[in-house]
Amino acid sequence: METSAMASLSASNHVARVLSVANHVADVDASSRIANSWRRCLVSHKLDPARRGPPQTLTEAEVRHVAEPMEETIRLLTPELDDLARVLRDAGYCVNLADVNATMLLSRLPGEADTEIFLRWKVYTGSNFSEAFEGTNGLGTCLAEQKPILVHRDEHFREQWGIFSCAVTPLFDEAGRIAGAVNITSCRDDLSRAAHQLALAVTMEATRRMEGAIFRGHFRNAWIATVPDNGGSGLLAYDDDHRIVGACRSARALLGLTDGLIASGIDLSRYIRFDHRAARGADEIVELRRADGRPLGQGQIAPPQRARPLTQRRDAPVDRFDALHRLAGRDPGLIRSVKRLRSIGDHNLPVLLHGETGVGKDVFARAIHAASSRARNHYVALNCAAMPESLIDAELFGYEAGAFTGARRDGSKGLIVQADGGTLFLDEIGDMPIALQTRLLRVLENREVWPLGALKPVPVDIRLISATHRDLGRLAEEGGFRADLYFRLRGMEVHLPALRERADRDDVIRQIAREEAPNCRLSDSAWSQLAAYPFPGNMRQLRHVLRLAGCTAENGIIADADLDLPPFRGRRAEPDLAAAERATIVDALRKHGGRVAEAARTLKLSRATLYRKIKVLKVDTGPS
Numbered sequence: 133m134e135t136s137a138m139a140s141l142s143a144s145n146h147v148a149r150v151l152s153v154a155n156h157v158a159d160v161d162a163s164s165r166i167a168n169s170w171r172r173c174l175v176s177h178k179l180d181p182a183r184r185g186p187p188q189t190l191t192e193a194e195v196r197h198v199a200e201p202m203e204e205t206i207r208l209l210t211p212e213l214d215d216l217a218r219v220l221r222d223a224g225y226c227v228n229l230a231d232v233n234a235t236m237l238l239s240r241l242p243g244e245a246d247t248e249i250f251l252r253w254k255v256y257t258g259s260n261f262s263e264a265f266e267g268t269n270g271l272g273t274c275l276a277e278q279k280p281i282l283v284h285r286d287e288h289f290r291e292q293w294g295i296f297s298c299a300v301t302p303l304f305d306e307a308g309r310i311a312g313a314v315n316i317t318s319c320r321d322d323l324s325r326a327a328h329q330l331a332l333a334v335t336m337e338a339t340r341r342m343e344g345a346i347f348r349g350h351f352r353n354a355w356i357a358t359v360p361d362n363g364g365s366g367l368l369a370y371d372d373d374h375r376i377v378g379a380c381r382s383a384r385a386l387l388g389l390t391d392g393l394i395a396s397g398i399d400l401s402r403y404i405r406f407d408h409r410a411a412r413g414a415d416e417i418v419e420l421r422r423a424d425g426r427p428l429g430q431g432q433i434a435p436p437q438r439a440r441p442l443t444q445r446r447d448a449p450v451d452r453f454d455a456l457h458r459l460a461g462r463d464p465g466l467i468r469s470v471k472r473l474r475s476i477g478d479h480n481l482p483v484l485l486h487g488e489t490g491v492g493k494d495v496f497a498r499a500i501h502a503a504s505s506r507a508r509n510h511y512v513a514l515n516c517a518a519m520p521e522s523l524i525d526a527e528l529f530g531y532e533a534g535a536f537t538g539a540r541r542d543g544s545k546g547l548i549v550q551a552d553g554g555t556l557f558l559d560e561i562g563d564m565p566i567a568l569q570t571r572l573l574r575v576l577e578n579r580e581v582w583p584l585g586a587l588k589p590v591p592v593d594i595r596l597i598s599a600t601h602r603d604l605g606r607l608a609e610e611g612g613f614r615a616d617l618y619f620r621l622r623g624m625e626v627h628l629p630a631l632r633e634r635a636d637r638d639d640v641i642r643q644i645a646r647e648e649a650p651n652c653r654l655s656d657s658a659w660s661q662l663a664a665y666p667f668p669g670n671m672r673q674l675r676h677v678l679r680l681a682g683c684t685a686e687n688g689i690i691a692d693a694d695l696d697l698p699p700f701r702g703r704r705a706e707p708d709l710a711a712a713e714r715a716t717i718v719d720a721l722r723k724h725g726g727r728v729a730e731a732a733r734t735l736k737l738s739r740a741t742l743y744r745k746i747k748v749l750k751v752d753t754g755p756s
């Protein structure tokens with residue numbers, strides 16, 4: 133038989149086998165994971181095993197853009213990746229690091245003899261091997277299942293990838309979140325499955341060391357305890373006050389730690405105990421015990437990589453930017469914004485936050501304050517939409533004793549002076565009356581404030597962070613906002629995406645579920661409902677929905693019926709947004725028998741904000 137005819141016969145055999153296994157007709161020679169993946173490719177991704185063609189490949193500039201959020205991770209793990217490539221080079225392996233979407237970000241090709249074939253098939257930096265495009269393959273399937281996997285030759289879904297064998301391990305970041313995968317691929321046809329299995333074990337070990345490097349790099353200013361765990365080890369980071377500030381994936385699983393517990397600064401002794409005096413030197417070995425005294429084995433304690441002891445306040449995070457990084461999660465746009473904020477450093481640049489209601493503008497502003505050298509001074513917030521014009525004036529600029537009828541006898545300093553040395557946060561700045569905009573502009577330009585009735589100005593040094601849900605640029609163009617103030621406010625503009633727009637929205641849902649309903653798990657269909665709902669009220673609404681679900685769930689399982697998701701049509705349509713917000717408020721008022729103060733507490737709004745929203749949205753507060 134001609135070679136090409138033999139090739140096409142073997143191709144059609146492969147396709148027939150994939151189809152029969154995927155369609156449950158036969159189950160020969162395919163591990164259940166491979167068979168399940170073939171089914172996913174056929175049923176969910178609607179792929180054709182016979183289709184040929186190269187993978188989708190990004191340009192160099194696109195790779196740089198995609199790799200940007202992982203820059204620090206890549207820097208920390210490159211030495212280990214290079215070592216792995218050296219060890220596997222003679223066996224003809226190409227070694228790659230990919231991001232969570234299965235795009236190769238870093239490739240180490242083997243010797244010349246094998247390299248040509250990788251180049252021909254575009255198995256290199258920039259190529260995407262997600263299961264949804266390329267079918268069952270090491271990278272895509274490992275990331276789909278978040279488990280190490282070996283995909284040997286004809287176990288690939290698409291016949292054309294049958295010349296390769298890949299072994300891939302997921303890579304988890306310092307918070308136990310999936311960050312990408314480490315892939316090794318060989319095109320040698322004399323490579324046995326057993327030899328390949330061995331190479332997978334080597335890769336898993338190297339990936340564990342990479343995760344260790346990422347963890348140690350991230351928590352370089354904390355103490356790090358290595359805790360024995362089923363032949364492996366888990367890592368825990370804690371501060372000088374013995375409060376846990378981080379835990380890797382296996383330490384979380386071993387000790388039952390969650391993001392919420394870690395964020396609350398829980399004490400190390402609630403999980404492990406050891407003699408802290410014996411652990412003051414570098415990499416000391418200590419005997420570890422659980423909180424109830426049961427032995428845990430030997431652990432190792434590494435001190436912080438800093439020149440002198442921490443002199444931080446009890447409530448200060450190890451890295452000043454930790455809170456901002458946590459808020460940014462894995463959303464590339466937010467990660468870029470936090471990076472820019474880091475590069476601005478302590479320059480007193482005003483920041484304008486833009487985003488829908490409930491996306492976390494206030495929380496983000498507080499985190500910017502905490503990350504600045506002003507953190508020890510006041511953070512003062514004012515919601516401009518929640519106050520009548522006359523009160524904003526007095527609240528912001530202050531007044532002298534007896535400046536007007538009804539003024540306090542000893543006058544008022546005003547919020548701007550209170551924020552001296554710290555940060556002033558002006559929420560809903562778009563609602564600030566024009567006359568006050570002029571006064572605010574003068575404060576920013578002259579760095580002094582004239583309280584009402586004062587004879588001389590008071591010098592002030594504030595950092596201004598303002599926030600709005602409106603398009604302030606357009607408002608300024610249309611004359612509804614002073615253009616000069618607008619440009620003054622937006623030293624740097626940060627867009628906080630709506631929850632439905634966040635690239636890491638599933639992570640956010642999981643994290644908030646852990647915090648709001650810590651003893652519950654979501655049923656599959658409840659999860660699907662949450663994942664599909666557009667959340668017009670964003671983080672705030674998600675928190676309330678999950679808090680309520682945590683209370684009504686039976687047997688620790690949140691079912692569909694526990695999710696209070698009012699119908700919401702349209703994505704950004706303002707009237708629908710208002711309708712959904714209105715529904716949330718009506719609901720909260722109903723639950724609290726119309727008591728505004730209690731409803732405001734549940735909705736995490738100030739009473740004034742809730743009153744304003746009730747007025748604007750025309751909510752009926754009368755007896756129902």
Ligand SMILES: Nc1ncnc2c1ncn2[C@@H]1O[C@H](COP(=O)(O)OP(=O)(O)OP(=O)(O)O)[C@@H](O)[C@H]1O
Binds near residue numbers: 458488644671672736
């Ligand atoms: N990244 C986040 N992860 C988890 N929860 C968050 C996050 N950001 C905000 N939240 C929660 O969402 C709620 C609303 O946050 P915040 O008040 O800062 O929103 P906002 O944008 O200022 O809202 P509004 O515009 O209505 O004043 C708070 O309960 C906050 O804890």
